[in-house]
Amino acid sequence: MTHRTAIRSALALVAALLLSAPAHALLFRAYLAPTGSDANPCTLQQPCRLLPAALTAVADGGEIWMLDSANYNSSSVNITKSVTILAVPGALGSVVAAGGNAIEIATAGVKVALRNLVIVPLVGGGGTSGINMTNGAALTVENCLIANLPETGIFVNTAASVRVTDTTIRDNGDTGLDLEGGARASVTRATISGNGNTGVYVFGSGANTTTADIANSTLDANLTGVYAWSIHASGVVKVSVRDSQIARNSFGLYAQSNFGASVTFSASNNMIANNGSEGMSSYFAGSKMWASGNTVSDNGLGLYNDSGLFESAGNNAVRNNGTNKTGTITVVAME
Secondary structure, three states: OHHHHHHHHHHHHHHHHHHHHHHHHHEEEEEEEEEEEEEEEOOOOOOOHHHHHHHHHHEEEEEEEEEOOOOOOOOEEEEOOOOEEEEOOOOOOOEEEEEOOEEEEEEEOEEEEEEEEEEEEEEOOOOOOOEEEEOOOEEEOOOOOOEOOOOEEEEOOOOOOEEEEEEEEEEOOOOOEEEOOOOEEEEEEEEEOOOOOEEEEEEEEEEEEEEEEEEEEEEEOOOOEEEEEEEOOOEEEEEEEOOEEEOOEEEEEEEOOOOOOOOEEEEEEEEEEEEOOEEEEEOOOOOOEOOOOEEEEOOEEEEEEEEEEEOOOOOOOOEEEEEEEEEEOOOOOOO
């Protein structure tokens, strides 16, 4: 090999290493801090300031840690890779809705987890909703506060696995948690309160199955606590609510079918009280409400069935409502 050839080979090797450096430089864990700079590499020693910079620096499947309480965005945050975003214990990471939704997720296959965040609108900033997911594989929301948004707290319109745990969704203008398009959700130890429309809305508008399983949660002071509804003949909706408090809504647990769609609602061991209209209701053919072990009291109307199927295990305490029951309530023996 000549001297000139050796130099060319060495330069080619250096160029190849430089070209590959950005791929290898992606971090498993990127860091944000109020004193950081987006010109930094987002390491612990040199944290970035805002979420878009950290999302660029972090590897797919990595983590973004917020090191102190602060706001970490100035416009909608578009998440296009699998990532966990969390504020460290003792800190509250704020993500504001400004000029649209606070967080957008619309990439196939991504798995996004959010922990210890506060998602609220920027006052006067033209924000709309909190988390808007229209594509992706999974969304996990843990120990978060999602509040005061003009529209919806969390909107999922795709066949994703959704987990909401130890989270408060309150005082949003429309819906707390809106599930559509084949979403499959588990909601545990959540408070969903004071939303202008529905606390948890499970909607079938296409030929898919959308589900929500809610446990140990409080749904209060919404227009409707939990609303299960399908308008597509092949749109299946399945909802279960257990060990929860459904109180001070206009309507408590509400199942509705149109065009013969399959809507199945199971409610067990809940306190359903002080709802202004119906505590539990089933509307139209295709809608099925199953009630076991619930206390239904001090509602405008306790149990209501209008042309659907309303089955009771015969062990519900239905007392002190304006009217305890209306329509056919079929008692089914326990097995």
